[in-house]
Amino acid sequence: MKETIGNIQKHCFNLQAGGSVNTSTNLVKAERLPNTQTRLEVFYNATFEAVLIHEQGKILDVNPAAETLFGYSTDELIGRALLDVAALPSHETIRQRLCSPSDQPFEAIALRKDETTFIAEVSAKSILYQGRLVRAASVRDITERKEAEERVKKSEEKNRALLNAIPDLMFIFSKDGKYLDFKAEKASDLIVPPDEIVGKFLCDLMPTDVAQLFMHHIEQAISTRETQNLEYHLHLNGTKRYWEARLVSLGEEEIVAIVREITQRKQVEEALRVSEEKFKKAFSSSPESITISTVKDGRYIDVNETFLDISGYTREQVIGHNLTELEIWVNPEERLQVIKLLQEHGAVRNQEYEFRKQSGEVVIGLFSAEIINLGGEECLLTVGNDITERKQAEIQQRMTQKRDRLLAETLGRIRSSLNLEQILNTTVEEVRSFLQADRVFIGHADGNGKGKVIVESVDSNYPSILGWVLDDESSLADLRTMFEENCVRMVEDTSKVQVPEAIASYHNDYQVKSVLAVPISVHGQGLLGALIVNQCSSSRHWEPMEIDLLEQLGTQVAIAIQQASLFNQVQALNANLECQVQERTAQLEQKIEEVQELYQLKDIFLHAVSHDLRTPIVGGLLVLQNLLMANRNEELAISHQQNTIPVPRSILERMIQSSDRQLRLINSLLEVHTSDVRGVVLHREPTQIGSLVQAIVEDFEPLCAKNHAFLTNQVQAELPSINADPLQLRRVFENLLTNALNHNPPGLKMTIKATVENQMMRCTIEDDGVGMNQENCDRAFELYARGSQARRSTGIGLGLYLCQQIIIAHGGEIGVISSPGDGATFWFTLPLD
Incomplete structure (x- = not known):
């Protein structure tokens, strides 16, 4: 290492060849040389960058930072090729730089001892080393910097993409209204050419009122730091266009404005206003769903509240959007058929189609439509009623009728036939057909503790269970207990329940996926057997109607068995x-x-x-x-x-x-005798109750005066007429009024009323007399019965009995409501038809 430092020092302080240096200078340099060498050695060892000295790609020496960076020791690095510490994708780059005298930094992918890589920035210079010219390369790990740069780049790209994806106009203003920058997809959206905007002020480009409006909101946005919204309109290329601007402050000096064209929205609002003026009353008062949409693209122009209530959409979610977006038609091709029918016939009336609510629920609508012209555009006016409940009720009714028919036929066979085998076979066949099940059978429990399948109806794709015997006493006991506790055994998925081994074997052997069973039991005889339904193709959810059907059939089968048993006893x-x-x-x-x-x-x-x-x-x-x-x-x-x-x-x-x-x-x-023998003979004709009662009241005035009684007529003259015998009805009123006068003291108050209830005319005669106890009320219309002693008498019994016979002959009912001391109210009903 010291030798290397010395070489670097020699390179750095190399004397010029042939130069003369005085002794004092050389002495000074000689004195400074050790200090310089020491500093260079310290720098060489302390630098964060790895330094590799190599000759023609072979490493001659390294500093401590290289050991840390590459994970090798100095001895392991010395003698290695530079390509050994570089990843394969960078080998070609390094080879080229080895052949180049360039000192420009470059990037490469370095390879550590542990096979991990990092991005390195490499700088290389030529130096003298041991008397020969070599290269000293410094290596810096820039992985984190590159990753940060990549993140910044991606963020910038994302923001740029988001910005470009926004179709709105964007402007940056200074606080004094100067255009600093802008973004616009179309030059036609700008009031002046794009190159004439930046540097201008709002007042230079905008109409005065619009510029003042902007400046006011700019000041508000800066002072309050809150988003400001404003709407304005401009005339561009001879067209009036509406805009909405949202202003947000960027500090104290700048404002960003996002501007969106709302011309279409304004047009829709105007169209809505015109439409509301034309159809407001019809829309608001109609209980039917009404919509107006364009024929061309199915865009909604207007809808009423009933449509919104049924569909679950809000007005904003519908107006301006088309049918394709909202997916309201379950079958879009049906709308095309409607358009075709409209073009051919001009109107569609009371057609049934399926529509989808916002929630995804499908409803059935009774649909009518016509093509209208609205603002020069062909539109579709539709009227619809949600008939989903009605259709479901019809389906339910059909199922109920089918079930009732099956029950009635089964009951009829039981009543008309004593052939038990035929009854049971027909029952399982029809149950399987009705339930669309794979297997239906009847198991019979004999007195020896065994259960046996005696009749069966099964799909040809599944094995027959006829004759199968369950002789496991424990399983039979469990089934008896279960039927006694729950009456119905319902298993929607046999793979998810724990059952006795014998039952599990039955499920497996006969491919049973789902089971519904009801007991066949007779009072006093206990459990005779069970009516069982199997679904073999898949698991199944059993509906309440299906369970109810099977329970009723179980009862009918029990009756058939009991009936057959009784028949044998009778014989x-x-x-x-x-x-x-x-x-x-x-x-x-x-x-x-x-x-x-x-x-x-x-x-x-x-x-x-x-x-x-x-x-x-x-x-x-x-x-x-x-x-x-x-x-x-x-x-x-x-x-x-x-x-x-x-x-x-x-x-x-x-x-x-x-x-x-x-x-x-x-x-x-005599009349009682005649009515008992031949019935009451009626001569029906249209009769006005109001006129009849008024005539009776007038005829009773002398009798009321004699008894100091008061008779009030509260029957409305406009009541509908009824088809009745007026003479017989008159006798009913007269008998009831006479009965009240005869059984009450003078001063009696009586009131006659009539109302229409449930397609019946209900007439009442009320009095404030002494009243009757409940026993007398219950027996008031019995022949010859009068009072609690039920004495034979030709008094009240005959008159009220005849009243009852007359009303019954008319198809009505008669009765009395009374209690002692509270008067009495005699009532009777007559059909309107």
Whole structure:
């Protein structure tokens, strides 16, 4: 090392050949030489850069920094070729520099002893070493610097790319409004040519009002350090264009302005304003989804609130965007078909298409559309209704109907057939068809602790399980317990459940991926078996409707089994019952004869009532009425005084009333008999309840006055007409009103009302009388029943019973609501149709 330093010193202080040096000078230099050599040695050893002295690429000497940098010792480095400490990609560069006298630094990839590499900056100079000319190379690790430079470069490239990707205009202003720099993609967006901007002031290029607006916001941005926004418009090339600027301060002296053209947005806003003026009422009040979009590119111009509610988009997310961006049509080709139909026919009405909400949910819309011209552009006006729920309900209804049909057919077979094998085979076939399952079978549990598959329906791609026997008592006990606890065994994926070994073997042998099973049990007999569905192709989620179907079918199969068992029992008992049947038949015939005799007696009685009793009453009534009329004529009474007997008017009136009442009771009794035999005969015609009730109220005024009662009519005249027998309805009202007057003290208040509820006319007669207890309410319309003692009477029972018969004949209902002391409300309903 000292020799090397000496050589460097010699090189540095080499005397000129042939020069003369005085003794004193040489002496001074000789004295200074040791100090200089020491300093150079210290510098050589302390420098951070590695120094390699080489001759023709062979290393002759190195400093300590080289050991640290390359990981070799000095002895390991001396004698090595320079290419040994250089990575292969740099070998050619080093070879060229070895042949070149250039002192210019260059970069290479150096190789350490541990095979790691680093980027090195190499500087080389020629020196004298041991009397010959060699090269001294300094090596500096610049890896970190290069990596930092690369990061800066990438950051600059990224920022430049981001900046170039932004389509907005960018300007940098000084605080006094001077243009310092700008970026613009198109010269047409600038108010002057690009080379005339930098160095100018806002007031030089912009209209005065716009320049003042900018200066105000520049001052605000600098003083508040907050982003400032402003909008303005310029006339460029004869076109009015709108801009939005965002100003951000860059310290105290500069402002950056990002300017975006908003002409299109302004145009859309203007179009929206015009559209709102034209269609505001229709849009705001329509419960249907309404949109307006361009035919050419499907760009939305306007939508109503219903559309936004259904689609889940906001107005900003829709207006100005096209259908392709929003992906609203699930099948975009359907829109093209709609456009074609519109061009051919001018309109599309009530077509069903699928649309996609913002959430991704697909809905079914009932779609109508027309082409309209808006601002000189062809647009599509669409009206839609979300009918997803309706379609789902229809599907659900079809499935329900199919299920109900299957249940009804199964029940019908059970009721009409005693062939158990046929019933069970048909059941498993139809269940597999309905559920689209791979296998359906019925397992029967016998009394010997075994389970056996007795019927099956299976897809041809999977093995049959018919005749399979489960004789593992433990597994059977587990299944019994499970069915008793849960009623349904549902396994969506058999690979994810722990089951007894026998059940696991069944899953594996018969390729069972999913299971749904319900018990077949009869009350009192326990578990008879199970109705089981297998899905072999894949795991399966079982729907509630499917589970419900299987449960109901399990019940029906249990009934069929029980029915077959009962049939066998019946057959065994038939022989013993024949004698009993004959005996019972004789008894029945005797009872029939007795009943026929009773009917004959009843008919004779009614005949006597209708002829023998009714006739004298009618005759007596006519005589009494004539007497009453005669008494009113005083002259006639005087002329026949010798042939008449004076009778007080009150007695005659009372006798007439009594006869009227007897006649009404007899007529009611006959009508009850007629209605029981033939039913109530109706002569229907369109009837206005309001007019009918008003006439009844007027007719009842004398009777109400006599009883000091008050009758109020609250029936609206505009109620719809009904198809009814007005005479029979009049009898209902009269019987109910008379019943109220007869069973309450004077001063009664009654109110008649009528309303339309659920396609039925509901009429009520309310009173504030003494009321009835619940027992009387329940029995009010029974024949001959009156009060808690249920005495035989021809009083209230006949009238209310006839009311009930008349209302039922009309297809309605009748009842009473009352409690003691709170009055009573009699009501009845009549269909509108």
